Amino acid sequence: MNSIVKFLATSGLLALVFTGRAPAQAAPPAPNKNFHIYLCFGQSNMEGFPIRDAATWAELQKDVDPRFQLLAAVDFTPSDRSALKEARKAGAWYVAVPPLCRPDSGLSPVDFFGRTLVANLPKEIRVGVVSVAVAGCKIETFDKVGYQAEMAKWAPGDFKVNIAKQYGGNPYQRLVELGKEAQKTGVIKGILLHQGESNSGDKEWPNKVKAIYEDLLKDLNLKAAEVPLLAGEVVAKDQGGGTAGMNAIIDELPKAIPTAHVISAEGCTPANSLHFDPAGYRELGTRYAVAMIPLLGLKPLDRQPVIAPPRPAAPARGGRGRGQGAPPAAPAPATTAPGTPPPQA
Numbered sequence: 601m602n603s604i605v606k607f608l609a610t611s612g613l614l615a616l617v618f619t620g621r622a623p624a625q626a627a628p629p630a631p632n633k634n635f636h637i638y639l640c641f642g643q644s645n646m647e648g649f650p651i652r653d654a655a656t657w658a659e660l661q662k663d664v665d666p667r668f669q670l671l672a673a674v675d676f677t678p679s680d681r682s683a684l685k686e687a688r689k690a691g692a693w694y695v696a697v698p699p700l701c702r703p704d705s706g707l708s709p710v711d712f713f714g715r716t717l718v719a720n721l722p723k724e725i726r727v728g729v730v731s732v733a734v735a736g737c738k739i740e741t742f743d744k745v746g747y748q749a750e751m752a753k754w755a756p757g758d759f760k761v762n763i764a765k766q767y768g769g770n771p772y773q774r775l776v777e778l779g780k781e782a783q784k785t786g787v788i789k790g791i792l793l794h795q796g797e798s799n800s801g802d803k804e805w806p807n808k809v810k811a812i813y814e815d816l817l818k819d820l821n822l823k824a825a826e827v828p829l830l831a832g833e834v835v836a837k838d839q840g841g842g843t844a845g846m847n848a849i850i851d852e853l854p855k856a857i858p859t860a861h862v863i864s865a866e867g868c869t870p871a872n873s874l875h876f877d878p879a880g881y882r883e884l885g886t887r888y889a890v891a892m893i894p895l896l897g898l899k900p901l902d903r904q905p906v907i908a909p910p911r912p913a914a915p916a917r918g919g920r921g922r923g924q925g926a927p928p929a930a931p932a933p934a935t936t937a938p939g940t941p942p943p944q945a
Contacts, residue, residue, distance in 0.1 A: 712885030
């Protein structure tokens with residue numbers, strides 16, 4: 601008899617027998633407010649243009665502060681192409697040694713966005729990023745409603761098909777799933793976008809981005825005033841940008857989304873007419889970070905953010921935006937064990 605009572609007590613069933621109620625479960629740990637999360641999405645420049653030179657890769661992979669973390673969006677295998685020496689599992693945290701998007705991607709603005717933040721934020725704050733990007737895609741690829749219609753236009757042999765498959769066939773949903781996972785240990789502070797080359801000339805682009813932004817806010821239970829959107833320009837006209845005319849449309853984004861901020865790409869050096877080179881990514885990523893720091897309520901850096909200048913007012917346009925955004929708010933790299941949260945500060 602005693603052994604039965606002991607079993608019921610240790611298994612929690614004794615409380616159920618005498619009270620009719622199951623024992624209370626321990627609440628999950630609260631997210632760490634000092635772990636700042638950023639969701640990043642877009643096309644090839646958000647992936648990062650691949651780097652073929654091993655020496656350049658080795659230099660870029662050195663001395664990443666362990667306070668800068670990556671929540672892997674796909675499985676990574678070591679690759680000669682990237683010189684990545686560690687395997688990564690989708691949904692696990694790692695020190696943010698590039699590449700951050702996928703094993704075959706390259707350096708991106710996200711790298712020096714995160715590095716610049718951790719170098720200038722208080723030491724108790726860590727930065728985590730999620731990167732989901734599809735080279736060559738239109739913004740519609742991330743539309744919660746219209747992504748299937750967009751992907752249906754792709755030919756079976758289109759390289760974008762295989763990229764999307766790595767995200768379960770739905771890049772937007774993968775971003776949301778990883779955002780929810782990140783919220784278990786941290787707090788989402790911003791959303792980064794770099795896209796536009798494949799929508800060049802599309803005047804409805806700001807409204808399409810607005811719809812995606814609002815869906816992300818809703819699906820992740822976020823407030824626009826607390827989670828700004830930072831969008832970077834494409835390779836600029838002064839650098840021979842092949843779609844530089846798109847920047848005039850990108851610069852209209854804050855008119856559609858009051859909490860959006862556009863980061864100028866003027867002077868960011870290119871690898872070709874569509875992609876930045878490592879120095880260009882470094883500069884552009886730094887500009888994202890310089891713009892973000894005062895939005896966190898912290899003292900701006902001495903270096904002024906390079907924000908795209910306002911354009912003349914455009915005629916009002918209709919769009920598929922789902923409501924209005926809120927007004928603007930006044931050591932050596934070490935891998936975290938797969939499947940575990942990053943170390944606490």
